[in-house]
Amino acid sequence: MVTAEAPAIPSFSMELNEEQIQMQKWIHEFARDVVRPAAHEWDEREETPWPIIKIAAENGLYGLQFMAHLSSDPTGLMLPMAIEELFWGDAGIGMALFGSSLAVAAITGNGTPQQIGEWAPQCYGTAEKVMLGAFCVSEPDAGSDVAGMKTRAVYDQAKDEWVLNGQKTWISNGGIADVHVVVAAVDPTLGTRGQASFIVPPNTPGLRQGAKFKKYGIRASHTAEVYLDDVRVPGSCLLGGKEKLDARLAKVREGGKSREQAALGTFEATRPAVGAMAVGVARAAYEWSLDYAKERRQFGKPIIENQGISFMLANMKVELDASRLLVWRAAWMARARKPFAAAEGSQAKYKAGEVAVWVTDRAIQIGGGIGYTREAPVERFHRDAKIMTIFEGTSEIQQLVIARAISGMHLT
Numbered sequence: 098m099v100t101a102e103a104p105a106i107p108s109f110s111m112e113l114n115e116e117q118i119q120m121q122k123w124i125h126e127f128a129r130d131v132v133r134p135a136a137h138e139w140d141e142r143e144e145t146p147w148p149i150i151k152i153a154a155e156n157g158l159y160g161l162q163f164m165a166h167l168s169s170d171p172t173g174l175m176l177p178m179a180i181e182e183l184f185w186g187d188a189g190i191g192m193a194l195f196g197s198s199l200a201v202a203a204i205t206g207n208g209t210p211q212q213i214g215e216w217a218p219q220c221y222g223t224a225e226k227v228m229l230g231a232f233c234v235s236e237p238d239a240g241s242d243v244a245g246m247k248t249r250a251v252y253d254q255a256k257d258e259w260v261l262n263g264q265k266t267w268i269s270n271g272g273i274a275d276v277h278v279v280v281a282a283v284d285p286t287l288g289t290r291g292q293a294s295f296i297v298p299p300n301t302p303g304l305r306q307g308a309k310f311k312k313y314g315i316r317a318s319h320t321a322e323v324y325l326d327d328v329r330v331p332g333s334c335l336l337g338g339k340e341k342l343d344a345r346l347a348k349v350r351e352g353g354k355s356r357e358q359a360a361l362g363t364f365e366a367t368r369p370a371v372g373a374m375a376v377g378v379a380r381a382a383y384e385w386s387l388d389y390a391k392e393r394r395q396f397g398k399p400i401i402e403n404q405g406i407s408f409m410l411a412n413m414k415v416e417l418d419a420s421r422l423l424v425w426r427a428a429w430m431a432r433a434r435k436p437f438a439a440a441e442g443s444q445a446k447y448k449a450g451e452v453a454v455w456v457t458d459r460a461i462q463i464g465g466g467i468g469y470t471r472e473a474p475v476e477r478f479h480r481d482a483k484i485m486t487i488f489e490g491t492s493e494i495q496q497l498v499i500a501r502a503i504s505g506m507h508l509t
């Protein structure tokens with residue numbers, strides 16, 4: 098029999114709550130008043146913008162408490178919203194402010210509560226003494242192929258110490274960080290499942306910075322090689338502890354499956370955040386283009402009155418909003434502890450990264466000559482956007498991850 102009762106509609110809303118709106122406003126004002134005015138200078142200097150990090154720390158926008166507050170939002174949206182605003186301000190400075198959070202993500206994702214309590218605060222320091230963290234995975238011969246990692250961690254049982262040897266490269270904050278989280282192979286025969294993450298505390302002998310890279314974009318963010326020569330760290334610096342690692346390795350050696358993979362687990366968690374960075378850069382470029390297209394007159398009218406320009410702007414807006422929705426979906430799923438069954442984190446990062454490159458390219462086109470010069474910020478936006486398709490897994494690797502997830506096959 099048909100009943101008159103309407104089906105229960107599950108609660109769903111896309112409206113932001115008051116706390117989210119206020120937080121967004123606060124960070125937007127900081128990005129507008131502090132970050133943007135400093136962007137060109139630090140891009141040209143190609144140096145870590147210490148004074149800006151300090152001002153951020155003094156304003157409560159750099160530190161563990163800030164990150165914990167953003168991450169505690171039950172909807173998961175506050176973190177990507179905050180990242181979008183900061184990267185809207187400037188991606189280079191944004192990365193200088195968020196680089197430490199990658200190390201913190203590795204610590205919180207793999208560490209014991211005691212390790213998190215000890216090391217996560219040291220990745221940020223205080224407003225009086227700002228500190229940095231670095232997450233060291235990539236190597237000269239192991240970029241996309243993390244399984245090819247050569248850095249080794251060997252246990253010295255007599256001293257209860259781990260000895261790390263190897264070379265890392267392209268590391269954000271590498272060598273200048275106070276806390277380095279280093280991923281190393283404990284059992285290289287097991288690929289990524291034989292790897293573990295280690296804390297290298299401040300001033301540990303044997304860890305040194307190699308070459309600092311001169312980059313195409315995000316130039317206010319320091320990127321360098323890191324050398325590890327007989328770096329000895331206490332047993333307590335193995336994230337998660339030895340008992341857990343031994344149990345995991347034994348399980349894998351017996352042919353069992355372990356979902357825990359030191360580097361890939363962290364990247365999986367941080368991909369929506371990189372998507373949010375990309376959305377921030379893309380939005381900055383879109384907004385600049387819209388304003389410019391309304392102001393700039395050619396043939397006796399604003400250039401936006403040409404469909405070639407207005408449709409371009411329409412498409413930029415659609416792609417931008419689509420990217421943000423994918424980022425928010427992934428962030429919500431991660432917060433709700435829903436597994437990324439169709440690689441939703443990768444979907445968000447892939448789409449937003451590619452869109453950021455495309456939107457910033459279109460922004461230069463709309464700018465014409467001025468867009469191509471350093472008189473306008475869009476050439477910087479374009480250079481900054483490109484990294485979003487490379488780090489934390491290139492666009493090709495994201496497609497591979499998505500293809501594997503949707504097919505259930507181990508595609509290569």
Ligand SMILES: Cc1cc2nc3c(=O)[nH]c(=O)nc-3n(C[C@H](O)[C@H](O)[C@H](O)COP(=O)(O)OP(=O)(O)OC[C@H]3O[C@@H](n4cnc5c(N)ncnc54)[C@H](O)[C@@H]3O)c2cc1C
Nearest residue numbers: 232233234235240241267268269320487488489490491493
């Ligand atoms: C500015 C910057 C900051 C960075 N920060 C960090 C950091 O803090 N920590 C860290 O550990 N790393 C960091 N990286 C490293 C970054 O994650 C790697 O550069 C990235 O993973 C790609 O590795 P790769 O450079 O070795 O490229 P490769 O792996 O050599 O790839 C080269 C090309 O081949 C393609 N390719 C490779 N394999 C496949 C495949 N199976 N199918 C299809 N195409 C494929 C790639 O997509 C790419 O187009 C940073 C890099 C940069 C540039």
